[in-house]
Amino acid sequence: xxxxxxxxxxxxxxxxxLSLTCTVSGDSIRSDYWSWIRQPPGKGLEWIGxxxxxxxxxxxxxxxxxxxxxxxxSKNQFSLKLTSVTAADxxxxxxxxxxxxVAGTVVPGYFDCWxxxxxxxxxS
Amino acid sequence: DIQMTQSPSSVSASVGDRVTxxxxxxxxxxxxxxxxxxxxxxVPKLLIYAASSLQSGVPSRFSGSASGTVFTLTISxxxxxxxxxxxxxxxxxxxxxFGPGTKVDIK
Numbered sequence: 276x277x278x279x280x281x282x283x284x285x286x287x288x289x290x291x292x293l294s295l296t297c298t299v300s301g302d303s304i305r306s307d308y309w310s311w312i313r314q315p316p317g318k319g320l321e322w323i324g325x326x327x328x329x330x331x332x333x334x335x336x337x338x339x340x341x342x343x344x345x346x347x348x349s350k351n352q353f354s355l356k357l358t359s360v361t362a363a364d365x366x367x368x369x370x371x372x373x374x375x376x377v378a379g380t381v382v383p384g385y386f387d388c389w390x391x392x393x394x395x396x397x398x399s
Numbered sequence: 400d401i402q403m404t405q406s407p408s409s410v411s412a413s414v415g416d417r418v419t420x421x422x423x424x425x426x427x428x429x430x431x432x433x434x435x436x437x438x439x440x441x442v443p444k445l446l447i448y449a450a451s452s453l454q455s456g457v458p459s460r461f462s463g464s465a466s467g468t469v470f471t472l473t474i475s476x477x478x479x480x481x482x483x484x485x486x487x488x489x490x491x492x493x494x495x496x497f498g499p500g501t502k503v504d505i506k
């Protein structure tokens with residue numbers, strides 16, 4: 276049973292850096308793509324970006340200048356850093372396994388396992 | 400970015416009803432589309448991928464179809480546990496984008 280668990284501060288001050296870690300259990304982080312997705316309170320879902328265990332990344336252009344996703348294969352974890360945060364970055368942040376096997380190939384873009392989500396509030 | 404729109408934004412239905420939700424992509428995405436279900440306070444759950452493939456463990460009353468850039472999620476006979484918000488999402492190109500959601504509530 277694959278489980279993902281987000282961890283990190285629930286309150287971040289404006290202009291500072293949001294840092295979250297996702298710990299994966301029940302699956303090797305070397306086997307799939309891994310994404311971060313966020314959801315502002317009462318609103319819809321926004322994909323932030325993904326990482327492959329090799330370190331290859333893809334980010335949403337709207338956040339690309341402020342975001343970095345990294346992976347630690349020894350700890351089976353991946354992490355999100357979002358710099359210069361504002362109130363608009365207040366959201367529930369989810370980590371998710373990204374990638375299903377289609378015709379024998381793991382392809383990113385389908386999020387089949389999600390962490391429980393963590394609310395990050397940006398406020399002074 | 401590929402824009403995803405959904406209609407209706409909300410629908411009131413009764414247990415046993417057939418419910419259809421439509422999702423439109425702003426450009427061609429092939430069959431690279433997923434549907435998710437999210438109940439209040441819960442995590443999104445993958446229902447359908449590749450437009451019409453049922454994710455393991457998802458009841459067969461859920462089905463997906465595609466015609467060009469128009470995609471449909473159908474719940475053949477609504478169960479009490481199906482009252483939720485449903486999102487479509489394109490997986491064709493970066494950035495992956497979601498529709499705004501369709502809320503299915505009790506009539």
